[in-house]
Amino acid sequence: MTTAGPLADTKVIDLTRVLAGPYCTMMLADMGARVIKVESPDGGDDSRAFGPFVNGKSAYFMSLNRGKESIALDLKDDSDRIVFEKLLSGADVLVENYRPGTIAKLGYRWADLHERYPRLVYAAVSGFGHTGPYAGRPAYDMVVQAMGGLMSLTGHAGAPPTRVGTSIGDTAGMFAAYGILAALLQRGRTGTGTMVDVSMLDGQVAILENAIARYAATGEVPGPIGARHPSITPFDAFAAADGYLVIAAGNDTLFRALCSVLARSGLADDERFADNARRTRNHTVLKEEIETVTRTRSVADWLTALDAAGVPCGPINTVDKVLADPQVAARTMAVAADDPTAGNVIMAGNPVKLDAVDDPPTRRPAPDLDADRNRILAELEQEPAEH
């Protein structure tokens, strides 16, 4: 085991705010990169003001900025620009999630950056990307969920629209982190940096995958179908006596095992349910048959019985239950930071487990605004002019 991580020699200058950008640089920090967050002196990252707060510090901000450093610089101020450019000289990666055009207005167009810092990798995360007719438009997670098709697939038919309950703007941050590592590998081959341009809308389209393939093949526009799988049955949420559980009986063998656990082996012999295609065609009546039985006992009872029979199933965990789950604990998927002001802060862990790299249950906390100024400035004094 090494504690260093694959990005131990990588320095990231981070101009990002709120969600998709900070999520990207958190992924880089989790891989060992040194991430220097350059924030506006006027309050810093907007999300520092997002509630809920713990002793005055934003839980939102703290959860996305663990292990980063902070320096406050006004990129419209000449002396601060000199500091920023010194930082870029020693950096491997610059990440920002301004609206396209903003960074150019500040005087840092990609063409100029590339000429001045040829080894620098530059990643821009935006709502719609740096090209195309919508490039200049603002976007929020909800707008791209709607425009990208995911909302049209989520929810119950006939009910009001349903948003995925978490900001999948994260997805753009993940794709950006992937693009940055690709660009670093590319730099290893070619010696020069490249621009990584990732948009939240593109990220939404990229995760539609099967829906696009199905529509392109059949011409049928897919709609929302609740908790059910479109083409595998039974694969749904089912009501028990005290709540719901999910059951995913993806083939004939598992369906027979399910019927046996339900003590309704007759269902497996019913010709309406003889194979997956017929079960999918008759999904409404099959669900009624299954729920007639599942409603008679508790979620916990059914999970025990189904697990014993090897039928894939699970509880619909709320967040408290997720954090209490023994598998989540065993995988270090909840980590803590000891914040000097807010105390013990709990966050999601790093889902990318590398055999050769430590995955500690505690992390360095998120920085206060400008907390690392003096050390960073002292280091710049000592560094050679170019990287």
Place this chain on the structure above:
Amino acid sequence: MTTAGPLADTKVIDLTRVLAGPYCTMMLADMGARVIKVESPDGGDDSRAFGPFVNGKSAYFMSLNRGKESIALDLKDDSDRIVFEKLLSGADVLVENYRPGTIAKLGYRWADLHERYPRLVYAAVSGFGHTGPYAGRPAYDMVVQAMGGLMSLTGHAGAPPTRVGTSIGDTAGMFAAYGILAALLQRGRTGTGTMVDVSMLDGQVAILENAIARYAATGEVPGPIGARHPSITPFDAFAAADGYLVIAAGNDTLFRALCSVLARSGLADDERFADNARRTRNHTVLKEEIETVTRTRSVADWLTALDAAGVPCGPINTVDKVLADPQVAARTMAVAADDPTAGNVIMAGNPVKLDAVDDPPTRRPAPDLDADRNRILAELEQEPAEH
């Protein structure tokens, strides 16, 4: 521009099937890697049998396996194992998404692989990961959506459970692709490969982010809230005369602009809606006020007026509309492959745009089972024994 891509010199041996694993290797292929899919001679990747079909070929399979090569090998057959091991000798990456334990039973435990092929990066994508009490359990997308908390946040309060309408098992594939590039960078530093262990459940926890932070800070368990944002208002789907649109007025200035477009400036002066906190507390009555107006005109009318006023908004696009969107087209987010049997196949494009790398609108099609056998075997004859 180069057509090569950052992974042009990277050879990937791909044992994956169905979704999360093939999504990962598709991302690698999109970055220029050579991906050799090693499939069971008995039908190959299970998803080759998933409908809908175009001239007998699975749209599902085709959309996830573009640009890959295929060779059929029985890993229980001695002569096929010799071929497989020759492939590993020349490979940079091995990816599989068997249930943990399966690859060891085949004789390819990570410890042995690492000793024999020290430069090989090995990535395993599984339901629950290779460690922890649930490691041996089967999982499907629906099971991890339920167990990982995402279903508990998605849908309308009081309504039956709601699954996100696309398989977010994709997320695990994305994290695995990120981990593989990290491991390749690590190999550049250390000279040796590492194991990348990514689970679908961990991926779900990692994208809960804000929900965990909110719960940890407040002790309140978050539930489903329809299409609304939990802490920003108005940020929701609203009914128009002919359907729904989303409006994301994230601050006081945008709220005032929205009220002006609605010709209801009085709302902006109403003390119940004077700031975001009060708007969020009174979200139900505010939504009624807004919908009283939005129901009087069409979605298209409102989008035009709101765009002109700079209020973030969007249509709830179905998949056909997504594919017809000019921004999606401008960003090459729908790509085509010319399949010799199925004809023109439409798929989601690559959301990671690199300035220095081509992003062509057409891609090589997915391979038929064993299509590249002869060429691959001929190459192995010519290669030196070790990489």
